[in-house]
Amino acid sequence: MPAVASPVPETASRRRQRLRMSPLERSRRRLFVPFVYPALLVYAAVMVAPTVFTLWISLNHWAGAGPMQWAGLSNYTRMFKDPVFRTSFVNTFWIVFGVGVGVFAIAFLLTMLLHDMVGRKLARAVVFFPSLVPGIAISILWGFLFNYPDGLVDTLLVKLGVDHPPAWLAQDNAFKTILVGMMWLTTGTYTVIFMAAVDRIPRELYEAAELEGAGPFARFRHVTFPLMRDIVSVCSVLWCVGALKTFEFLLTFSAQDGALPSPKLWNFAMYSYGEAFNPDGVPDYGISSACGVIVLVLTGGLAVLSRRILRKDSVTY
Template structure:
């Protein structure tokens, strides 16, 4: 074929001309169907995204209303109430920060606040120490599922029932008193004022250990067994396995448990009230924590209720929880470990 043949126009009815005409029509049809590209600053949403945007507020509004009515609203009212003097009836009188000043000048509140810190750090430290020990034992134990169920049992029983049982165990002539006398050890008055708060802390450790052991064991079950086999080949003992393998790989779960313990420890009420209190009477102020102090201020058995002071104590509890949770999250922050 010569150059002249190449440049010569094809007849309109030729096969190649028909193919080019068909391709041109297809390209024009595709161009008409294809949506125009969004201009600068424009975002094109798919129909699914549009439907999601329409359903956003109808689905979110009920949860928002529940949150505002049952949490945000009462919290803001408590904050406002802490700045007033109110006996539960009649008008409020604005007092500013007088409730907070009186609160920290009250020796009962200071002692209650100290007891709360003892529960958070003292009972919490013992709870996690025992939970870590049980985690090391249960990991290599046959029948650990049954053991976990037994350890978790105190969390199923209501706190009031556990408190009554705890009182029977430590009363004069009870099981603990009988065992100490049988072994020749001195048997103190466990329910006396000098030992009552210690017994309460031991009870809180006993009732909480199974719960946190169960959570930690769920994290341990996710650790590949090959890592422990490598430790066995290296001659590592149980404590070294826990320090170098178990604890680093469940560190995030430990941080979550620390936050849960902090929140629950500040709110401890039923166990102390039922264990140390008499029928219709508050326990002795020596075993009060901030939760019992708040209850005593708001629902005093004698005298005029002080709802403003009770609200101020509740705000202090909320601030304590917030500060401790932030500190725990910062202290427990680490890079995630891949395994």
């Protein structure tokens, strides 16, 4: 008859720790498994498993149906050699950093202007309104506004005496118009967040700064920004995550007759979509997934970098 293994004896320190726990702490320990493990299983099924599967697809040649063919890192090599991908990289850089700097600068400026403004609640609602409208609707609206030559913007410019308004939607100008549209679409969200953070700062600090002769920019530099640094750090992470996934505004604004936009307007998300669902070619889910992996790595890297740049000891007030 096989010997039965004896249970591991409880050490004296663990026994003392268990006896010191209150009934509430013991009940929390017992509820950890039934409450946390189901959430972890759902997270693994919805997030971790698709991510691992995407990584696996990026190492294979696959047209979306049939067997996969092992490719190793050749998908990444082909992707980095593709001039369309390099254009997508540059465009993504402009969206993340160019639009990001503009959005945060305008949001800071609006926060300073609206801080002591009479009726700032109404102004806050007006500024936030574009963020309530779906990006697809905004992109369609911008298409009508800047349509050449009968768009609303060109019509107003002609009435003001401009004989030849710029072709806003031409290939040379379309991406610049898209950047301005994205800036207008997202600035309100961060303005409202910054204003909510400023509302938590005690008024006495601003009064003390005014007594010291500090102007608006000095008060913002030495009072407002240091006390809302944590909020700015979180917003920078949110911006990096959202900017790298920008898709519907580009697709709806610049696509025509069901075709994809010009490759000159692609970013990472459009490149991944174009490789997987290009109606003019054979779908390549391997390269599409490889681009998705690059976006995942860049998202994590930019999130960590922004947190480190804005990291500082917390301020209590």
